[in-house]
Amino acid sequence: MTDLTVSDLAVNYGPVRALSGLSLRVPAGSIVAVLGANGAGKTTLLRAVSGTLRFHRGLARGMITFGEARLSGLSAAAVVGRGIVQVPEGRRVFARMTVEENLRAGGLGRSRKDAHRARDQVHELFPVLRERAGQRAGLLSGGEQQMLAIGRALMADPAALLLDEPTLGLAPLVAARIVETIKEINARGTSVLLVEQNVAMALSLASYAYVLEVGEVALEGTAAELAASDEVRRRYLGIADAVEGQLVARTLPRWSA
Amino acid sequence: MITFLELLVNGISIGAVYALIALGFVVIFKATEVVNFAHASLLLAGGYLVARLHPYVGFWAALLIGIAAAAVIGALIEFLIIRRANVASHSVLAIVTIGVDIVLTTELTRQIGTEVLAVGDPWADSVVRIGGVTIAETRIVALVTATLLISAFLLAFKYTGWGVAMRATAEDAETAALMGIRLGRVSLSAWAVAGGLAAVAAVFLCVFPTPGLDRSTSLAAIKAFPAAILGGLDSTTGALVGGLVVGVTEAMMSGYQNDLAFLGRGIGDVAPFLVMIVILLIRPAGLFGTKELARV
């Protein structure tokens, strides 16, 4: 099976060191979360995997592999060719193109027939994208844009999906909808590397999680371990001495109320 | 009235040719955000090959070779220079293209010398009379050809995978790359298409009533710059409208030169630039553009 493995990754933007000595693994078919505050280096990690550091004048050292294939040094297009697709932070839909054209842009590397089939699946997952097919993507709501961004990435039929803060700025109900979709996508066999600041949500989805602090892994463990850890509760869930039930009660309302 | 109609048709025809040039200019800018100052030299290279080769292989074959060669030269500039120039800013790349332009134009002008080369087109100096209006055949062919090429281009831009990749890259190159679009290919194809269009335009800049291709042909091509800029550097519609505005303005100003004598001789040559300046003062991003030139 194809695991995504990052070992001893260091990234610099000029003189700024954004990541150092970072190692992590996304086992095939799993959901792994990467948590951390603003500026911890979460987006940088995804850029290193997807081959887009060069757009930011960033330089990576270390090893990134997907199964047997080495990803380090590949162009972004080549990484997509290996089956890894990133949904960028802030959705980044092509605002001046229609919803349909956005989806098409995600499936350009595939045969017409495969792209058609992929589009039907995306429509099934997000019916609103079918209804809005001819509309300019810039006119969609934030939630619809996030659905489009995910749908567009799915057009390439990825084996692994990298999601950068997919619920950022979304209303709780819409965020919950995205969470459900991520589960569904994963259930169809796609591995997911999920970057989030919403710790409660991420831990409810993921089986394993890493906590980044200023470019290094500060903590890692199964989602259950981290959710139960005093440190995570204190620092990321804002709870001092909580029992399990209270943890759920106090964090869930943030995104499902 | 007759004069006016003749001037109008001639203006639209030459405007359509400017639009071909401006379109290439805009495509390169959209795909790579580089302002290509080497465009006039690409055009000159295409025209030069047609003029040199037609006595041996005939006009049509020479035209095809000229188009292909200009496309290849464009692609080579992208592949060997633009892609490899490791500079942070697109303005620096624009300056690099000025260097390329100087090198290419100097060499071509040296080859041309003081000659005026015929391009060997089959229309020569025939004219068509409709009512009292006399139009050169070359002007009609230019208008039809430019219209067909521009339509084909716009359809491809709108409906083909190439067009989708091009527009996605123009809007957000990093995200396009994340979707698996090969930016190198997009950029290479933009330069090649621009080169090919410029070669076609070169031929129509050199046919009747122009005596032929000479060292000043690239100056004529430079009038397409205001066309692209006044329309909006990142807008294909802008390139078309800009081309027509420049063509018609130039034709009218030259045609009514004697009535406009107070503006000075040669106002037709200057007019496109004046129109551009006025439009940029009112709309800094050009008529249809979204990006201001200052931000390039």
Ligand SMILES: Nc1ncnc2c1ncn2[C@@H]1O[C@H](COP(=O)(O)OP(=O)(O)OP(=O)(O)O)[C@@H](O)[C@H]1O
């Ligand atoms: N293009 C860049 N040039 C220079 N430094 C950068 C660049 N992008 C990020 N950095 C720096 O790298 C560090 C990590 O940034 P990164 O964007 O990866 O954090 P993040 O965890 O994704 O933050 P956020 O939650 O705000 O998205 C920060 O110190 C940031 O200032």
Ligand SMILES: [Mg+2]
């Ligand atoms: Mg980030």
